[in-house]
């Protein structure tokens with residue numbers, strides 16, 4: 001089944017990771033099996049993706065190909081004016097997220113049908129407020145919030161979205177669409193509806209004179225610009241073990257495990273505080289300067305920072321360090337709230353997860369800054385703190401007791417070629 005990223009990892013061995021044990025062998029066999037599977041998928045035919053302007057597997061390593069757009073834009077007047085055909089029982093709709101009713105329908109479709117982990121134990125449960133935030137950034141297009149309804153019952157059965165974003169690839173800043181929330185109802189799977197949805201979003205993006213896109217998926221498609229791994233830091237190990245998210249490590253007791261993951265009650269960094277509206281200009285400068293070092297990263301202006309990073313309850317949290325002496329803003333960290341439904345547990349129904357977003361350290365060591373982020377996440381009652389190995393995250397993951405997950409997240413660009421596959425640490429982009 002298609003997967004984006006692991007909403008939660010049934011098979012993580014964060015404890016095993018810290019206390020090496022015989023389970024390590026098991027993990028590496030799993031890892032090997034995954035590698036074999038992935039290399040097989042490189043030789044798999046992709047009837048749809050082979051027709052699209054994306055890097056193709058056969059071109060991997062061909063250094064004669066230049067970096068940049070794969071095909072040139074066509075005149076807008078030549079962009080198809082009518083929507084693509086859907087099977088006759090279905091019709092296109094544009095979803096107005098201002099409407100409480102429409103937003104609830106989208107929420108319900110995703111809550112019941114969106115991304116699950118490999119073992120089908122957890123499913124992402126994006127909140128309505130989160131969806132409104134994720135889908136209405138500055139300059140968004142309502143026409144890019146696309147639904148498919150059954151004509152007879154009017155039930156929403158599929159969804160796909162785009163939002164506009166300026167993304168820098170090396171030295172070029174390119175207007176792109178970030179495509180997300182592709183979802184087809186479980187009963188309508190494997191009927192080639194997804195390619196129609198992707199073509200329709202592409203058409204609507206083209207109508208706005210935008211010709212590139214960025215997206216992530218848990219499945220291997222032609223061709224990732226990089227592949228990242230999720231890491232998980234237990235905040236509430238007892239619950240994580242109870243619901244099967246993690247296992248008790250070999251030679252570990254529950255009380256030793258709880259002790260291992262205990263965090264201080266207070267943050268350690270003087271001047272560490274929540275970001276406020278008046279911080280937007282300083283945070284924008286700090287972040288722009290930081291993101292410059294990565295090969296692919298968003299090109300945020302103040303409006304973007306206001307939208308994406310000003311704290312919004314139960315959606316996004318941002319903290320910064322203001323020097324007690326100079327009042328300079330020297331460091332920044334943020335995470336977003338994305339719970340998962342727990343699919344078969346007697347005792348719990350929701351896993352509360354925080355996802356590392358953008359972090360910048362110039363004075364406070366990143367390790368200390370992120371430990372403070374863990375402290376505030378724990379205080380806010382999150383069960384787990386997740387982070388990808390993007391940007392400089394590798395420098396704190398092991399030390400702060402994150403364990404590697406079993407899910408991979410692949411990043412893609414549409415109609416834009418990079419000369420080389422990137423290391424995760426060369427990527428400065430986090431998609432929701």
Ligand SMILES: CCCCCCCCCCCCCC(=O)SCCNC(=O)CCNC(=O)[C@H](O)C(C)(C)COP(=O)(O)OP(=O)(O)OC[C@H]1O[C@@H](n2cnc3c(N)ncnc32)[C@H](O)[C@@H]1OP(=O)(O)O
Nearest residue numbers: 002004046047048049181182183184189190191192193194
């Ligand atoms: C310039 C503007 C451009 C804008 C567009 C940029 C591109 C955006 C691309 C989209 C970015 C989305 C980012 C996210 O939201 S990633 C999250 C995806 N959603 C889920 O995983 C939720 C649960 N799964 C589902 O709802 C369905 O399984 C989905 C809808 C995923 C596929 O439905 P179904 O299982 O019923 O399959 P089908 O018979 O209709 O179609 C099969 C074809 O679809 C290809 N497929 C399968 N999964 C994905 C996937 N995640 N990205 C791209 N393609 C995917 C597959 O390789 C095959 O093509 P090919 O291998 O034969 O060639």
